[in-house]
Structure formats: structure tokens, C-alpha cells
Amino acid sequence: MNAETWLHTDQHGFIGLAGPLHGLAEALDRAFLDLALSFGAESQEFGPLLAVRDLRKIDYFSAFPHLVMFPTSVQNDSEALREFAGTNGAQADGGLHLNRLGPVSHVLAPAACYAVYIAMEGASLDVPRRITVKGTCFRSETSFAPLVRQPCFRMREIVHLGSQHTVESFLAEARDRVLHLAAEWDVKCSIDAATDPFFDPARSPKYLHARLFPSKHELTAGDVAIASFNNHRNFFGEAFHISTQGAAIHTACVAFGIERWVNAILRTHGTDPVNWPLS
């Protein structure tokens, strides 16, 4: 048997996992969920639509215009719909022929944790809180490599909200625990400092870099980032008015790219499931 028959893709964005490969993705996420629960995180779930007005609060569109994907549809009047139907029938060629589009009030979530801060807008917390979410994420990419670089992928995150001190100890402990998991599965990797792929960094105000993700480390395996550790300081706390002890709360997140971990297991252990350390 060959892992190729368990991976469905059209080389442009369609992705499907079947058989043991689907089982591996589920087992990996279960391990990350177990890790999150052992950290005392509550499990929550969010759909992938985030309001434009919420992402404006973190000036997302200035920083990442090249990554953002947004859902559109045909303007809701019968003339526009008939024209769209007429130019996109079974005989049409190429991509969708667009005509009048409806307004775009939401974008497709580029990361799983944003929804958590949005949902907690205005909250005041007495004690630190941890939340875990698994989200479908979307990012516009110039190339497609199944399991490695996909316009649509799954991300499991563990979010910590608290003081600067609790954020730092959470991240330190999480780094140790994730390195331990990777070692248990024989995945060779290292943790390095990283920066988010800002648009046009030469023109971006420096303070934006510093404020958005002042501290980001990535766990890389074979030159591919499979997890990241992010200290946002009080950036999301300020943007969404989430506070603790009368001040904007500090936040951190640990993110796992599910498909990339599947890829790391395949690269390390080959395509025969009997050799996989988990399934």
C-alpha cells in the first residue's frame, strides 16, 4: 500500500486524507488536544468567518494584505445571478468569471486564535485562562505543496491569557512539552526565532512589527515550521479590551499545523503505517 492513495489533491488547493493518513491526522490532533487539556485549557470551536471590522482592530489588512482571503458571492439580484450562471455553465473554461459581487463583511480566518480574542472582547479576567481551538485557516499563497503549503489548512492552538509573567512561564513550559512530544515521535526539529511574513516590511512602520508579534519562535522540521510559539504581549488585550487587574491582558499562543505534522511523520517514518509512532 502507498500513502499516495490516501492523499487526494488537485495540486491547486483541494486536499483530502483517507485511510491511515486520515487516522494519523486525527491522532496528531488528539495528542495536541491532550497536551492542551493537560495545560488546563478549555476546548472551544469557531467557524472560519471573522468580521472585517474585528480584524481592522489589529490593523490586519495593513500588515498582511497579501495573505488575507475573503469569501465573496454574486450580488443578490436576479440580473447579476443570471449573468453569472450564464457565463459559468458546464461549457465555460478556466476560473470563475466574476461579475457584480456582494459586499465583503467577513474574511476567512488566517489563524485559529483570533476568534478567541474576538469572542472575549470586553472581558475582565481575575485569573489566567487557557483555551484550545482547532480551526480551518486560509492564507493566499503563491504556490501549493500538499501537506506543506496549502491555501487552506488546519491549525490547533493553545491560547494563554494572563500576566506577562504567566505568559512567559506558559511559553517556556509549552516549548519543553512540544519538544518532548516531537522527540517521542523521533521528529528531528529545532526551535528558532522567527518573524511573521509582513507585507512590504521596508515600508511598514517599525512599531507595527514590534507590536504585532514581538516574540515568535518556530519549531522547524526539515525547513518547514510545524509549530510556533508566540508572545503577543498586550497587543490583543489592548485591541479587544480584554483586561486583568485593571490593565490590558497579555496573551500567548502555541500553534500546530496539523498537515505539516502529518508530513513530518511521513518524512521521518515513511509511508507504511506500521512504522508510524502514532495512528
Add this chain to the structure above:
Amino acid sequence: MNAETWLHTDQHGFIGLAGPLHGLAEALDRAFLDLALSFGAESQEFGPLLAVRDLRKIDYFSAFPHLVMFPTSVQNDSEALREFAGTNGAQADGGLHLNRLGPVSHVLAPAACYAVYIAMEGASLDVPRRITVKGTCFRSETSFAPLVRQPCFRMREIVHLGSQHTVESFLAEARDRVLHLAAEWDVKCSIDAATDPFFDPARSPKYLHARLFPSKHELTAGDVAIASFNNHRNFFGEAFHISTQGAAIHTACVAFGIERWVNAILRTHGTDPVNWPLS
């Protein structure tokens, strides 16, 4: 405690479930997955991007131009990106201000089962096969009612591929088993014949209606469809060249709207989790 605090929404498309409500959604899907496995279905998973050229094979854009949602992004050149960033900064108002968009090669899946037929294109099956998938689905809607009518929602499906005879017995057994599940949870409902919401039905060729979904029944609870039973005859078999015994295969699917079942449980049993029949 109140279910309101476990439901996060912005009344326009953002949706999140926390606490016992998240647990209820998970428990419902687990029950549907268990049902699927008891039917001998294999579990698979697909991302929500479907190629435009694949949906053209079933003439989807002629039949449902009003429902289809597609992901777009800004055209990948620095001038277009700078303009987009400039008009959508933190000070901007309203929906996204669009300028030049990149090509649209994929749409956001309107149903979970399409990916199954796309992934099996060209296959020849000796025996019937059953597959279960849980997908994030997108449909353009003119109104938003959390848990009832959402632009983005989750759908669990059980797909059967085989002969006309095995399709019919699968659907008959599935109807019985789903009615039994609903009765077990005290959800009052009925099964009625239904039609898909075709665009402009007066102008649509009759054969299209007949061919696309010749037989659709819905399980409705409080006027809301919470499951559907669809006999596609050989429509997908022909479109994607999936065959059995030398002829286009027949297919059927049973679909569960996860959020709508959450809503049905809340309507039936109230918002206190101690009264829920599953969690």
C-alpha cells in the same frame, strides 16, 4: 448558567461554541460518526476548497449561482496590495474595499459529499462502498440566524456508492436509524419530500431538476431541516466517471447539519445541560 454565554456570534456570520454547547456539538457528531461506522462507512476528511472545473462537471453554477461562495484574494502585485492595504487600514469603515482580485480557481464547498465524488473520479468499484466525512460548508444566505441559518456551518455526511438497489436499501435503513436516534433524544420531527433551492426554477431546464437531485427527503424539527436523505441516482457517477459493473455508479447521501441539531436539542430540552440527553 445560560447557554448564551456559550454561544459567540456577531449576528453576521461569526459563530463560536464554548463550554457545554461545544461539548454537545461534539457529542452529536460522535453519534452521527458512530452511526456511519455501524453502516460500515470509512472515515475521510477534505478541506473546503473545491475546484471550479470540478463543480462545472455537475453544472453547479447554473443551478445554484445564488448559493455559491468563493474565496478571493488581492491580485499578487505590489501596487494592488499597497492600494488594498491603504484603503483597508484600521481607520477604514464598512466592508472590505476591493480592488484588483486574483483569479478564482476554487469555491468554498457548499456540501461535504462533493469532495468524495471528486476524489473518486475515474474509479471502478466491484462492491458498494460507504464513506463518512465531516465538512465545513459555505452558502451565501440573505439572513443569519445562529445555529439555524449560517453562511458557514458543519455538515456530517454518510455517502453510499453502489447499485440502484443498494442505494435504496441504504436510504431506507438510514431513515429508520436516524428517526430512532431523534426519538431517543426526544426530538420531535418528521420526514418530508423536499427540493433543493434551485435558482430561477421557472427558467431552469426541467431535466436539470430531475437529474440533480431526483429524490430528496428532509428530516425537519420545528420547521428547520436537520438532516436530509438524497438519492442522486447515477448523476455523480456519470459526472465523475465512477462506475460499477461497467455502468455509472448510483449514489446516495445522508447529511446532518451539526449546528441545527444543537439547536433542536436546545429547543427540546432547554439550555441547562443537565437536561440534555447527550453531552
